Amino acid sequence: MKTDVVIIGGGPGGTTAAMYLAREGIQSIIVEKDLFPRYHIGESMTGECGAIIRDLGLESIMLDDEHPQKYGVNVYGAEGKNRWFIPVMARDENNDLQTQFTWQVRRSVFDKRMLEAAVERGATLLQATAVKPLINEDGDVCGIQVRMPDGNLEDIEAEMVLDCSGQNTFLANSGITGPKYVGNYDKQIAIFSQVANTIRDGVDDPEHHKDNTLIFYQKKYHWGWFIPLDDDVVSVGIVVPSAYFVEKGESKDDFVKRELRELNPELARRVPDTTLLEPARSVVNYSFQVKRFTGKGYICIGDAHRFLDPIFSFGLYVSMKEAQLASKAIKAYFDGANRDADNPFADYQAYVEKGIDVLEDSLDAFWEQPLAFARIVYSLHRPYMIDVFAGRIYEGQPSPAALAFQKLLRRDRQYDSEDIYSVPIGSRYHPERAPIWNTASSMVRTADGEALVNYFDS
Numbered sequence: 276m277k278t279d280v281v282i283i284g285g286g287p288g289g290t291t292a293a294m295y296l297a298r299e300g301i302q303s304i305i306v307e308k309d310l311f312p313r314y315h316i317g318e319s320m321t322g323e324c325g326a327i328i329r330d331l332g333l334e335s336i337m338l339d340d341e342h343p344q345k346y347g348v349n350v351y352g353a354e355g356k357n358r359w360f361i362p363v364m365a366r367d368e369n370n371d372l373q374t375q376f377t378w379q380v381r382r383s384v385f386d387k388r389m390l391e392a393a394v395e396r397g398a399t400l401l402q403a404t405a406v407k408p409l410i411n412e413d414g415d416v417c418g419i420q421v422r423m424p425d426g427n428l429e430d431i432e433a434e435m436v437l438d439c440s441g442q443n444t445f446l447a448n449s450g451i452t453g454p455k456y457v458g459n460y461d462k463q464i465a466i467f468s469q470v471a472n473t474i475r476d477g478v479d480d481p482e483h484h485k486d487n488t489l490i491f492y493q494k495k496y497h498w499g500w501f502i503p504l505d506d507d508v509v510s511v512g513i514v515v516p517s518a519y520f521v522e523k524g525e526s527k528d529d530f531v532k533r534e535l536r537e538l539n540p541e542l543a544r545r546v547p548d549t550t551l552l553e554p555a556r557s558v559v560n561y562s563f564q565v566k567r568f569t570g571k572g573y574i575c576i577g578d579a580h581r582f583l584d585p586i587f588s589f590g591l592y593v594s595m596k597e598a599q600l601a602s603k604a605i606k607a608y609f610d611g612a613n614r615d616a617d618n619p620f621a622d623y624q625a626y627v628e629k630g631i632d633v634l635e636d637s638l639d640a641f642w643e644q645p646l647a648f649a650r651i652v653y654s655l656h657r658p659y660m661i662d663v664f665a666g667r668i669y670e671g672q673p674s675p676a677a678l679a680f681q682k683l684l685r686r687d688r689q690y691d692s693e694d695i696y697s698v699p700i701g702s703r704y705h706p707e708r709a710p711i712w713n714t715a716s717s718m719v720r721t722a723d724g725e726a727l728v729n730y731f732d733s
């Protein structure tokens with residue numbers, strides 16, 4: 276088989292890429308190992324994620340599917356009394372902030388719709404598993420080998436490989452990229468399920484909209500989420516240091532139920548009925564960063580090269596935004612730009628890496644200095660932080676808010692060379708520990724000995 280671009284993964288990153296490539300007249304094959312619909316975590320969108328959906332002309336599908344509309348995020352302090360709110364807002368043509376809404380999505384429904392839309396617009400879907408990259412005589416990536424459902428191996432030749440395999444990090448695991456480092460939040464575990472009969476806010480204003488995301492802080496690295504999925508069902512998740520989970524010695528279900536009662540008084544009030552609608556799932560060690568995630572013949576998108584921390588719901592947006600930006604970079608490359616460069620996508624790589632650095636500084640400041648963070652978000656630099664929470668992290672950065680976070684963290688970002696840019700000096704970033712990843716030493720077990728791996732891997 277032959278195509279212009281082969282895309283590994285039919286999640287939102289892969290399908291967004293396919294749709295933007297189609298807009299540029301570029302052919303793609305999406306290789307997806309799972310049959311959709313399939314479960315996936317990552318249900319709350321940022322404002323700019325909604326903007327991509329609108330740009331793709333998919334708003335009417337979102338409305339038909341009745342995904343809840345999100346107007347903002349309420350973050351509750353440990354006692355459940357103090358709270359700060361960040362609205363979803365867009366910038367209009369005069370650069371003024373305007374109220375906007377985005378969506379909460381059941382990923383089984385949303386991802387399937389995206390895949391169908393990509394195929395309708397010309398992408399070819401191949402139900403298969405990518406097993407290894409193909410390398411040409413110059414040592415460049417020139418396609419992938421896939422295993423078909425009948426077990427046969429087939430080669431797909433392509434001028435570009437887009438790795439949208441999410442936390443499976445296909446190209447990093449194949450040794451094509453630079454090394455994969457554990458990230459700042461690598462010793463965390465997220466355990467999640469769904470509940471009903473919850474107490475939701477009213478609907479009369481954006482701050483108290485019934486479908487907003489609620490975040491409940493307990494203490495450093497210990498928090499919970501509340502994300503409405505329809506009028507009855509709410510996704511709930513508990514995120515803690517893995518050591519704390521092991522110390523509790525509980526099953527995943529019992530852990531979630533007890534934390535729903537104990538983590539934060541406001542969470543307990545909101546979820547009076549802790550009956551879980553489905554068995555709890557988990558993700559461990561989800562925080563990592565891959566160096567040199569672009570090169571001749573390949574680009575890694577979103578989770579396939581970097582994931583920080585789920586707390587403020589940036590994952591879907593980063594994957595979809597990078598897919599949009601990468602499609603433009605690929606079009607330029609196909610039209611002749613940077614054909615002879617060692618890495619034709621070096622500028623793209625620096626651009627998107629700096630955007631995630633803005634998120635990293637924000638998240639690290641939240642965990643290291645929550646009170647100062649709240650003051651910056653709520654009063655000192657509110658418009659800039661409304662931008663960051665929406666996902667406007669690429670242009671006009673570092674903003675005064677981003678610089679305030681760097682000051683709080685005593686962090687000086689260096690962008691001197693391809694290899695060292697983005698290393699946050701003074702943070703808990705620890706390249707010396709690379710390349711440990713998902714080794715036995717980072718395994719988390721329940722009280723009855725069950726090894727918890729990412730459900731992504733199961």
Ligand SMILES: Cc1cc2nc3c(=O)[nH]c(=O)nc-3n(C[C@H](O)[C@H](O)[C@H](O)COP(=O)(O)OP(=O)(O)OC[C@H]3O[C@@H](n4cnc5c(N)ncnc54)[C@H](O)[C@@H]3O)c2cc1C
Pocket residue numbers: 283284285286287288289306307308309315316317318319320321403404405406439440441442443445465512558561576577578579585588589590591592594
């Ligand atoms: C606990 C937790 C909570 C989160 N909450 C949020 C949230 O509220 N909001 C948010 O925006 N983000 C959230 N995220 C992040 C979000 O889940 C991801 O950022 C998002 O799904 C990334 O999309 P993607 O398309 O890059 O990858 P994915 O959605 O993971 O899609 C990758 C696809 O590739 C396929 N694939 C993988 N390997 C292969 C292979 N070898 N061959 C063929 N196919 C392959 C997989 O089957 C999958 O369908 C959360 C993450 C975690 C861990």
